[in-house]
Amino acid sequence: MCGIVGFIGTRDATPILLKGLKRLEYRGYDSAGVSIWNDGESQVIRCQGKLVGLEDKLREQPAPGPLGIGHTRWATHGRPSDENAHPHKVGPISVVHNGIIENHLALRKELEQDGASFSSETDTEIFSHLIYRELERNQDLTEAVRAALGKVVGAFAIVVMNDRDPDKLVAAKSASPLVIGFGDGENFIASDVTAILDETRRIAFVEEDEMVTITRDGATITDLEGKVITREPTTVTWSAVQAEKAGYRHFMLKEIHEQPRAVADTLAGRVNLEDDDVSLDGIELDVAKLDRIVMVACGTSYHAALVGEYLIEEFARIPVEIELASEFRYRDPLVGPGDLVVAISQSGETADTMAAVREAKDKGAEVLAISNVLGSSIPRLADYAFYTHAGPEIGVASTKAFTTQLVAMVLLAIYLGRRNGKLDAAHAAKHLAELVAIPVKMSDILDQSAQLQVIARRYGHARGFLFLGRGNQFPIALEGALKLKEISYIHAEGYAAGEMKHGPIALIDDELPVVVLVPR
Template sequence: MCGIVGYIGSKEAYPVLIKGLHRLEYRGYDSSGVAMISDEGKLNIYKAKGKVAALEHFAESKDRSGTVGIAHTRWATHGEPNDTNAHPHASQSGDLAIVHNGTIENYTVVKKALEQHGYAFRSETDTEVVVQLIDYIRTDTGCTLFEAVREACHQIVGAYAIAVIDRRNPNQIVVARKSSPLVIGVGDGEYFIASDATPIVEYTNRVVYLNDDEIAVINRGESLHVFNMDNKESKVNIQKLRMSISELEKGGYPHFMLKEIFEQPRTLRDCIRGRVSADGKHVVLSGVLDNKERFLDAHRILIVACGTSWHAALIGKHLFEDMCRIPVEVEYASEFRYRNPVVSDKDVLIAMSQSGETADTLAALELAKEQGAFVFGICNVIGSSIPRATDSGCYIHVGPEIGVASTKAFTGQVTVLAMMALMLGRMKGTIADEAFERVTRDLHRLPELLQEVLELDTRVKDLSKIFTYAKNFLYLGRGYNYPAALEGALKLKEISYIHAEGCPAAEMKHGTIALIDDDMPTVVIAPRDKIYDKTVSNIQQIKARNGRIIALVTRGDEVAAKIADYVIEIPEVCECLSPILTSVPLQLLAYYVAVNKGRNVDQPRNLAKSVTVE
C-alpha cells in the first residue's frame, strides 16, 4: 500500500497525477513514483524515496509528456523504502508498468517460477512479481492486457488493487481489485483512478466503486467496462460523490489534525441531525429500525475494530450493556479473524472502521457472515468496502478525515453507538424514560459543550510546553473513561513518538504504579460520575509517590483539583457521553506536544491512514 492515482484523457497526465499524490499524502507513505506513456510512445517511470516533493524535483528536468499515466505513494511492506522498491514497477520487457496496493502472499512461489523462465528482478517487492507475471502470460499466450491481468489475478493469492498500462497501447488502463479499495472517476471523455475519492473530487463527482474480484477496462473515449473474474460483464453503477474540495483543504489551520479537532462541534451536529428528535423523545437510525427483529432477537453483540475504533467500541460495550442489558464482547479484528470464534445466527456483529477499508475488520466481518451472524457496519467513508459488505449499517457523517491520527471519527463513532444503544434500549424496554430523555437532551447539547471545551485550547497549549520533553506518559480513567484514557495515550504516541500507556485507574496498583515518579506525568480523567470518589483515591495514591498529575475534572470540582498539579475543567454532561468531551483536551494535548517537538503531525512516521494490509 498506500495510494494509487491514474489518469487517461485529453489533459496532460503528469499534473493530474502529482496533484493526486499530494491529495493522498494523508494516508502515510515513504516513497512515490509516476509512470506515463509519452507523446512519442515511450514508457517513462520516475520514482523517489521520501515525499512527493522529492519526486517532483527529480522529474523536473525529465520528459513528462503524455495523456495517460499511473502513480503511487508507497508504505513499505516488502523491502525497505528506497528508489528501487518504490512504485511503479516495470516489466522486464519494458512494455508494462504497474502500481499496486495490498500484499501478495504467494509472491515467492510465483517469483521462483518466473525466474525459471528467465525473468530477473530488480526490487524486493511482491508488486514487481505481479507485473512480470502479467508480462509472461501476455508474451506466452499472445492475449490482450485485460486477459493477462485476469489470468494473473487467478494465480496470485492475497489482497490487491492494481493499475496496469502498456506502452504499446496508450489508450488503455486495466485495473483490478481484491480486498483493497479502488475507485474510478468518470469525467467528460476522461477517467480518473484512485484509492479513494480525494484525488478525484476536484475533477468529477461521478464515481464507480469496484467490488472485490472485479476488473475494469478503461479505454480512452469509450464507455467503461467492468468484468468479474469469470469474464462476465458487470453492471457499471455510477454514484454521486458527497464530498467538496473545501473539505480537503486546511481552511487556514496549520495542520489537518487541528482543523479536524475544531470541526467536532459541527461534525457531531451533522452526525446527530435527523436521528434524534428535537423533543428528545425519539432516536431513529434506519439501519437499526429496518432490522429491528435481528437486534431484538440477538443473544449477544460482538464489536470488531482496530486502533481508535477499538477504543470507541469499548465505550459502546458500556453503552449497550447499560441501556440494553445485552452481553457485548469487543474484539480486535486482527485477533478475531485468526481464532476459531464461536459465532451463531443469534449474534449481531458490529464492524467499525473510519475508512471502511481496514483489512482485518473486513476479514472479521466476512468470517462472522459465514457463520450466520447479522453484520452491521459503522463507517465514515461513503461507498467504502465495509458498508458494501455488511447487511446494514450507519454512517457517522463527520466528513473526510485527513489527519492520520483520528479525532472527529472517534467522537462520531461514540455518538453513533450512543444513539444505537438508546434506540435499542427503548425498543427492548430496558431504559427508563427519564434516563432516555436525559441522555438525548445532552446529545443535543454536545455541539455547544464541545465548543466550550475547545475554548480550553490556550490552556492546553500552555500545558503542553511543560511536558513536551517527557519520555513517558501515563493515562488513567475508569468506567466510560477508561477507553478515553487508552485513546489519549494512543494520540500522544502516534504523533509525538513519546511512549504513553493507558490503564484503568484501579489497575494501576497491579504493577503500573512502579513506574510513578516525578519525571513521569500522569493524566487522570476524573469527571464527576458514580465512581468519582474511587478515582480521587487513585489520584491520592499517585500524589503520595511524587507523581505529577494533570487532572481532567468537571467544572467546579474542588477535591481532585486541589490534589492535582494541573487541572483542565470540562462542562458537566451525563456520564455515558463524558468520553466525547474528555477526549478533546487529550487530542489537543497530543497535538501541541507534537508541534513543540517539530513532528509531522498529519503524517507521523511509519503510520498509514487506511490500513489495507494485515
C-alpha cells in the same frame, strides 16, 4: 499507506497524476513515481523522498502524455529507494500496487527459473513479470491481468498499463481500496476518492475480487472470472476544498476544531426529542431476537467499541462482546444466527475488519457497519449501514472520526434500549438532552486551547505518561495513550484505574505524569 492514481483521456496526464498524489500525501510515503505513455511507449520516472523531488525530475525529463499511472510508496518489501519505487515496468507493462503478495518468494523463484531478471527488491515487480508473461501468451491486457491474479495470494489493489494498448487501463482489487472516477471523454482510478475530487465527483467503488477495464469512454467491471457487473456511479457530496487545511497548520488541528460540527452532523435528523427516541436512518433491527452483540474493530475504532459495550449493556441490557478484528479473523469465533455483529471502521476499508465481517456473515450473523465513508466496502458487505457524516478525515491520527463514533455508540444504545423496553422515556430524554448539548460543550473546550498549550509545554519533556479511567472512561484512557504515542512519539499506557495497584504503580515516580479522567 501507499497511494494510487491513474488517468486516461486526451489531456496531459502529468499534472493530473501529480495533483492526485499530493492529495494522498497525508497517508505517508517514502518514494513516488509515475509512468506516462506517449508516442508508442511509456516513460517511468521515480524517486525516493518527497513529491517535490519527483516534480524536479519531471521538469528535467518532461513526460507529457494522455495516459498514465502514479504511486506513492510506503516501504514493505524492499528499502526506500529509486529502484524500489513504483511503477515497476517489465517490457511494455507498467504496474502500481498497494498491498502485500504473500507468496512472493515462491513466485519470484518460479519467474527466475523461467528466465526473469528482477531490478528491485519489491513484491510488486512480480506482478509486472507475471502480467508480461501472460500478455506474451494471449496478447490481451485484461486477460493477462486476470491470469496473473490467479497465481497471487495476498491483498492488493493494482493498476496496469500496456504500451502496446494505450486505450485502456486495467485494475483489480482484493482487500485494498480502489475507486473509479468518471469524466467527459476521460476517466480516473485511485486508491482514495480524495485523489480525484478535483477532477470529478462521479465515482464508483471497485468491490472485493473485482477487475475493471477503463477506457476514455467508460469502465467495464467484472468479477475475477470475467462476469460483467453493472454498477451505477454515485455522486460525492463533499469537495476537495473540505480536505484542505483551511488556514490550520496541519490537518489534525483542523479536524480537532471540526469536531463540534462533525458531531452535530452525526446527530442531524436522528434525535427525536418529542418521542425521547432516535432513528438510525431507517434501520429496523429485530431487537427481541438479539441474543448478543459482538463488535469488531481495530485501533481507535476498537476503543469506540469498548465505550459502546458499557453503554449498550447499561441502556439495553444486551450482552456485548468486543473483538479486535485482527484476532477475530484468525480463529474460529463462536458467532452465528441471533448475533448482531457491529463492525466499526472510519474508512470502511480496514482489511482486518472487512475479513471479520465476511467471517461473521459466513457463520449466519447479521452485520451492522458504522463508517464515515459513504459507499465504502464494509458498509456494502453489511446488512445495515450507519454513517457518521464526519466529513473527510485526512490526519492519520483519528480525531473527529472517533468522537462521532462515540456518538454513534450512544445512539445505538438508546435505540436498542427503547425498543426492548429496558430504557424508559425519562432516562432516554436525559441522555438525549446531554447528547445534543455536546457540540456546544466541545466548542467551549476548544476555546481553552491556550491553557492546554501551557500544560503541554510543562510536561513535554516527559519520557512517558500513564492514563487512568474507570467505567466507560477506561477506553478513553486507552485512546488518550494511543493518541500521545501516535502524535508525540512519547510512550504512554492506558489502564483501568482499579488496576493501577496491580503492577503499573511500580513505574510511577515524580517524573511520570499521570492523566486521570474524572468526568462530572
